[in-house]
Amino acid sequence: MKKVRILIIGFGVIGSGVARAISEKREFISDKYGIDFEVVGIGERDGCIVCPEGIDAMEAYKLKQDGTLNKHPCWKDGVSSIDLIKGANADIVIEATPTNINSGEPGLSHMMAAFNTKKHVVTSNKGPLTIAFQKLKKTAEKNGVQFRFEAAVGGAMPVLNLVRETLQANEILSIEGILNGTCNYILTRMSTEGLPYEHVLSEAQELGIAEADPTYDVDGIDTACKLVILANAILGMNVSYKDADVTGITQISPGALKLASDDGYVIKLIGEIKDRNRPRVAPRLVPKDHPLAVGGTLNVISLRTDLAGEITVTGKGAGAIETSSSILSDLISIYKA
């Protein structure tokens, strides 16, 4: 049995969800792969839990739900995540702090600290990847550790590992997809119900599908960030958010959706990179029986390849347990070989 000591940095919906998944799946993973994942530290904004002999991850998850994480016996008030990462005897850092696409912080510093102390990084945090992909990749390589981020694009839907582990003989020629579940939900509802944008947005906000400030989603920023990550990681490009050409969904009318539908099309917010040109996010017409025409909050990515032709994958783009599937997949991949 290989014992792997884990730090979880950022204990919000994703971070605490991963803790729960690690706890629930510990036996399954140790039986199947001979790997025992043990959480030995949790970093939050106002302090840390440090516990070299292992933390009961389900207990930490429950304390977090109750808002009493700082009542954990190993809680240390005011200790920073950076100090936790640098000081802890751990193998791997799961970085799950909120995405900041302007500075990439605090995730960027967390990842650099992890690499420089020879720890692998698995992350769902798009910010640092959108801003400093090459720097992060090179620092990981220099330190002989791995840098994996399946959860940063498309939640549960495998994309990066799909290319890396199942399409290895292919060159990826272009990428297109629906990478934001909120926009897909809004466009799907507008189309099927004939309702205006503002109405469906309010409904999505009530359901928790859209944020109070929906800009990041509906203006296409989130889609563009994910596209930039795919460009760098899959196509070997060197682009950042500012290189993308981005249009959101706020100007789409029920009338346009109706016209499209009458002709056998739906309108979707598509992120695409064709033949290594600049990443582009814009509403596009998609034939109704095309694999990209998926409804609701689903995400979908289509890859054009030289041997396999078009390969399309669809799945849930968000949700704590769903995203933990991708994080656990990255964790297992690092240690399985």
Place this chain on the structure above:
Amino acid sequence: MKKVRILIIGFGVIGSGVARAISEKREFISDKYGIDFEVVGIGERDGCIVCPEGIDAMEAYKLKQDGTLNKHPCWKDGVSSIDLIKGANADIVIEATPTNINSGEPGLSHMMAAFNTKKHVVTSNKGPLTIAFQKLKKTAEKNGVQFRFEAAVGGAMPVLNLVRETLQANEILSIEGILNGTCNYILTRMSTEGLPYEHVLSEAQELGIAEADPTYDVDGIDTACKLVILANAILGMNVSYKDADVTGITQISPGALKLASDDGYVIKLIGEIKDRNRPRVAPRLVPKDHPLAVGGTLNVISLRTDLAGEITVTGKGAGAIETSSSILSDLISIYKA
């Protein structure tokens, strides 16, 4: 550079297509993975090419296209594939003889001979897998070699490697999908054009999408075989073709498709295994915006998992170059680790 010596057994559309792909992708794969794939033997019904110092795979492909494979300088008339497998100094056997779902032969004997002489097997041949999966798996394990068959289900579409390499933390709860491109083509055309079954079948035969004897496809046999492979390999079941409940598409009328369409549905031939019950193949109603509702000759598989929810993958289910993507992926996976 790791040198890998390959035998290709069965040099029809798939076998010769793989030879071509190995030739075209040799530099890409050696640059990226440090593996050099060299074909050292080719087995055909009436003889073999044996060439320990390596065969020019593209030359062999071209000779096959011209019907003059037996003019190759290393051709040995009448030498059987079994003798080639047993005698050759090779690391791996690509088994690509035609599928026989009654006896599994000659593929079954080829695979057993490969395992028993410590050679890995990569195959696209469904027959042996449908009949003797457990026996093959155990023989491979006993001999410490690998047994991989991504190409046997869904052509270019990753399914087995998708589960194995990208959804490792998940339990797979159920599987459903369109696993036969011929049936999907026929139903799609009948639905969009309002044409009767016999008319579209003739059209598909003219286009080379359906065989002269279409029974194997339209009666659901091919779909059932693929489903049985998925049941055994992904769900850990122990079933064979006779355990499946199979209905084909020959009784579907344009009227039924029209009624379905008016209600927002399409009819598709779906293979499914729910909660480890017996494999079932039957025409089913699928909502038009559901990820399974793909048109043309596409294949699609949807996996229900405990963490990731539903993950769906769509791709080309047939074609020599497309299928070689899956075979090369298996080859690389064996040697990458």
